[in-house]
Amino acid sequence: MKGWGGAFREWREKGEEMQSGFSRPLLRRGYSPCSTLSSVEKSPPLRWNMGFIGLGNMGFHMAKNLINAGYKLTVHDINHNAVNKFKEMGIATKETPFDIAESSDIVITMLPSSANVLEVYTGRNGLLHGNNPLRPWLFIDSSTVDPLTSRTISEEISNRLLKECRGDSSSPVMLDAPVSGGVPGAESGTLTFMVGGSKEAFKAARPVFQSMGRQTVYCGASGNGAAAKICNNLAMAVSMVGVSEAFALGQRLGVSATVLTDIFNSSSARCWSSDTYNPFPGCLPRLLPRRLKDLALAFASANGVRLGCPLAAKALEIYAELCEGGHEAEDFSCVFRHHYSGKDEKGF
DSSP states (O other): OHHHHHHHHHHHHHHOOOOSSSOOOOOOTTOOOOOOHHHHHHSOOOOOEEEEEOOSHHHHHHHHHHHHTTOEEEEEOSOHHHHHHHHHTTOEEOSSHHHHHHTOSEEEEOOSSHHHHHHHHHSTTOTTOSSSOBSOSEEEEOSOOOHHHHHHHHHHHHTSOBSSOBTTBOSOEEEEOOEESHHHHHHHTOEEEEEESOHHHHHHTHHHHHHHEEEEEEEESTTHHHHHHHHHHHHHHHHHHHHHHHHHHHHHTTOOHHHHHHHHTTSTTOOHHHHTSOTTTOOOBSOHHHHHHHHHHHHHHHHHTTOOOHHHHHHHHHHHHHIIIIITTBOGGGHHHHTSOOOOTTOO
16 A cells, blocks of 8 residues: 555654653644654654553553553543553553544454454444544454455444545554464463455554564555455364363373373474464363454355365364363363363373
């Protein structure tokens, strides 16, 4: 998008005046926040008015990391308890997503489902409420949703006008940027972002991503970030079932899971489900429902493009049975204990 690239460079050259102390650039009206990748790497992070919607287990930490990086943040969530935690920190809050859009240059959303994303963007008092021009030049959705949802919202955003033209571009843009790394990654600021959308917008927003994560991967056109995330989750879910099945077989044949872990992680079976999120040591709480949702998104997307995914279908069936069997509050690695009846070294 040539227009956005020119606007980004124009803002960088004319709009950044560093204040002492807080070191926050003064934004001049009429210029678009932007930077080339090389200038971002050589300068302090750019300071935009940021809006953040979705203060759940992931979003809470992501928003805090943006604050710690020095961004001026305004937040919203339907959970008033989550909002109050930010109020206590002196952070501005708004009653609706529309109010967030009215006060922000960039808006980030981190929501539980595709339905929630559609509601926040296009629902009553949503970010895109009404047909008036928009203030935000960039929307970033880090929710895990299906690619069609991302592409639909991105197209609607690109068809809107900006309140203030930025360079030779008069329309805002959207990046779909789901994450990998879970709550620990969100808290420590080591998330991986998978980003789809305009490459110029991706480069300009890189300091924002770097404030919340360790790695940012550009995946291509709009919706490709969402597509990459669900493909990643499909592979992870299937590999967890495979590793758990191998552990269970090994135990039946007289080989302990500890021995198999050492073998897997020094040979061809090594994977994230064996060396990082191994199902044998124990189960972490409250993650299975989200993983099941993510796997369901991947399976639905595969059906949409008429691709047979028998392994994903079987994994989805297994995880659904675990939820129905009362294990919906456990980590998805509980498949080892509760589906395959795997045991720990003490005969659990």
